[in-house]
Amino acid sequence: MHVPIEYFLVLSAFMFITGVAGVLTRRNAIVIFMSVELMLNSANLTLVTFSSYIGNPVGQLFVFFVMTVAAAEAAVGLAIIIALFRNKQTMNVDEINILKW
């Protein structure tokens, strides 16, 4: 293993922060969703890194489950976005405020 483990962890932290910045700054529902996927992937990178450096396959197994949940989340979330778009004709999360009291 010629690459220090810290490099992978710092890259993972950077990708997570990029995802957080995307969620905070963008107003398009689909882009917010993709930023969440970016954050999930950075967590996956950390899991695979530790799994590989320790030599234990359970971390990669967990990545497998995270991917399952991400697939389910993407299917349901995009269906919700389609239903919202059909009713409000917009994807801007500032204009979707029907749940605000």
Place this chain on the structure above:
Amino acid sequence: MSLELFLFLVFAAVAAVSGILMITRSEVVMAALFLILNLASLAGLYLLLNAQFIAVVQVIVYAGAIMVLFLFVIMLLRPEHEKIVTKISGIRTFAFIIAALVFVQLAYVILKSHPGSALNSDVTASVNAGTVESIGTELYTNYILPFEAAGFLLLAATIGAVVLAKRKFE
């Protein structure tokens, strides 16, 4: 500089830059394409980490299935271009400052704690951990219950997506 380190730097640079480009493009399709580039370079990093199975699954499930679903919905709905300058741009700068601060904190903790010194990374163990065989053995013996639960989750998500995207409840 070893080949491993060189490949890491290439993949890491592509992943970081495409991530930043993803959250700054105003066209949603471009953002999705940059996310696909990011996921593909992550698959390369997984190969570098000897995680062959996860690398292949990353390409098939993420870049193949999930992102195609995203692109499908984007092209179906044709969203108008988002105005990149929002009304309150103070929130935007505030968000970037907070993100940068948190990143500096995380990087400081990671580099200061130096987790590499506590690990005796054995390449053979790492290669053996990433094979389909070892992951499959774990999945079908110790983790069979979570595996079944994941199957139910996917079924529920499929039904939920169909019900939500249907035009009317009748």
